[in-house]
Amino acid sequence: xxxxxxxxxxxxxxxxxxxxxxxxxxxxxxxxxxxxxxxxxxxxxxxxxxxxxxxxxxxxxxxxxxxxxxxxxxxxxxxxxxxxxxxxxxxxxxxxxxxxxxxxxxxxxxxxxxxxxxxxxxxxxxxxxxxxxxxxxxxxxxxxxxxxxxxxxxxxxxxxxxxxxxxxxxxxxxxxxxxxxxxxxxxxxxxxxxxxxxxxxxxxxxxxxxxxxxxxxxxxxxxxxxxxxxxxxxxxxxxxxxxxx
Numbered sequence: 001x002x003x004x005x006x007x008x009x010x011x012x013x014x015x016x017x018x019x020x021x022x023x024x025x026x027x028x029x030x031x032x033x034x035x036x037x038x039x040x041x042x043x044x045x046x047x048x049x050x051x052x053x054x055x056x057x058x059x060x061x062x063x064x065x066x067x068x069x070x071x072x073x074x075x076x077x078x079x080x081x082x083x084x085x086x087x088x089x090x091x092x093x094x095x096x097x098x099x100x101x102x103x104x105x106x107x108x109x110x111x112x113x114x115x116x117x118x119x120x121x122x123x124x125x126x127x128x129x130x131x132x133x134x135x136x137x138x139x140x141x142x143x144x145x146x147x148x149x150x151x152x153x154x155x156x157x158x159x160x161x162x163x164x165x166x167x168x169x170x171x172x173x174x175x176x177x178x179x180x181x182x183x184x185x186x187x188x189x190x191x192x193x194x195x196x197x198x199x200x201x202x203x204x205x206x207x208x209x210x211x212x213x214x215x216x217x218x219x220x221x222x223x224x225x226x227x228x229x230x231x232x233x234x235x236x237x238x239x240x241x242x243x244x245x
Contacts, residue, residue: 011083011094013042015101017131021080028079033072038080039134042099043145046092055141104130105149108156120164124172127157128179154180154187161193170197186221188214192230199233208234 011028014020019035021028030038036056041047053065060068073086085092093099107126130153133146157180164173174197180190191214198207211226211234218224225231 011079011097013038013083013093013097013099015039015042015099015134016104018136019134021083023079023082028077030077030080033068034076034080036139037069037072037076038083039137040141041084041091041093042097043101045102046090048090049088052091058140100130101133101145101149105152108149108152111156112152112159120160120167120169121172124160124176127153127160128175150183154183157183158189158193161190165193165197165200170201173197185217188218188227188230191226192233195230195233 010024012022014022019030019039021030021038033056037052040052040056049066049069050062053062053069057065057068073081073084076084083094083097085094104126107123111123111127133149134142135146157176161173161176161180164170164176174194177190177193177197180187181194191210194210195207198204198210211230215226218226
């Protein structure tokens with residue numbers, strides 16, 4: 001069996017929302033252990049065979065895990081075989097394979113580092129439109145990767161919201177902040193960004209409404225109050241007037 005990659009066939013490994021493999025735009029059916037193998041290598045790009053076997057079959061003996069890995073490799077569909085570069089010691093993803101989770105991570109890192117994208121709206125939509133990493137998978141290695149990618153995206157959205165505010169693009173800044181809130185509604189930072197954006201546009205009522213909604217959520221879920229930094233963004237008399245009597 002030839003497991004060498006074919007550079008003539010562009011493939012895309014999609015791991016956000018659910019597992020999908022496409023070759024030249026056409027779906028490739030992959031199931032069971034083959035999905036887990038391709039997802040693991042897709043996220044790592046390269047890994048030692050012993051690590052792959054130990055991670056994917058953690059309850060098996062080393063010999064059995066290595067045997068399961070060999071069997072899975074042999075059973076890969078022909079289109080999937082072309083994605084991997086195999087040696088006696090390691091497995092690697094072919095250079096011409098795109099992985100959506102890795103592209104999301106790269107975009108997020110570029111935003112956090114301050115690399116100015118050519119089109120901010122394109123970057124923003126790229127961060128907004130992607131779902132969680134393999135949300136229905138519960139293996140430990142997936143959970144760790146999913147949480148890392150989730151936190152990285154949140155950090156990127158927060159950074160992008162602040163940057164867009166400074167650039168005088170409040171609508172896009174608000175969209176980024178609200179996207180961050182949808183992912184994790186208990187984090188205060190993006191709520192402050194929403195209130196700040198409303199205040200900058202003179203929308204005091206909207207700012208008050210959002211602040212009070214967050215205050216009620218925080219009290220209900222954590223028994224806590226917004227920080228002093230957040231509270232002082234809105235004068236006390238306005239906060240008091242907005243609360244039901």
